[in-house]
Amino acid sequence: MGNIQTKDFYCDFVLNNKLQVEKIKETKNILAFYHTKPNWTIHIVIIPKKHVTRFIELEDMGLIKEIFQVAQDIIKEKGLAESNYKIITNGGSFQDSQHLHFHLVSGEVLHFSGE
Numbered sequence: 001m002g003n004i005q006t007k008d009f010y011c012d013f014v015l016n017n018k019l020q021v022e023k024i025k026e027t028k029n030i031l032a033f034y035h036t037k038p039n040w041t042i043h044i045v046i047i048p049k050k051h052v053t054r055f056i057e058l059e060d061m062g063l064i065k066e067i068f069q070v071a072q073d074i075i076k077e078k079g080l081a082e083s084n085y086k087i088i089t090n091g092g093s094f095q096d097s098q099h100l101h102f103h104l105v106s107g108e109v110l111h112f113s114g115e
C-alpha cells in the first residue's frame with residue numbers, strides 16, 4: 001500500500017474512517033468501495049467489516065455469501081456482465097493487506113501490480 005506503513009490498511013484506515021473512501025455499497029457486515037490506487041479501469045474492494053486476517057482462517061462462511069451478494073449487486077447495477085469482470089482474493093505471499101478482501105475488477109489494466 002505505497003508508503004502507508006500498515007499491515008491492515010482496512011482496519012487501520014478505511015473502517016475507522018481515517019481515510020475517506022468512495023463507498024459503493026454497505027451492508028451490516030460488508031463494505032464495498034473504490035480502490036484508492038486502482039490497477040484497473042474499475043477496481044472495487046469488498047471487505048468484511050469484522051476483522052478476518054486470511055481467507056484460510058475464515059470460519060463464518062456466511063460472510064462469503066454476503067460478499068458475493070454485494071459483488072453480484074454491483075455487477076448488475078454497473079452492467080459489468082455486458083463487458084467483463086473478475087473477482088480475486090489473494091493469499092500467502094500474494095496477499096498485501098492482512099485483512100480478508102476481494103477485488104472486483106473490470107475494464108482494462110492500468111498498471112499491473114498483482115491486483
Ligand SMILES: [Zn+2]
Nearest residue numbers: 008011051099
Ligand atoms: Zn482488519
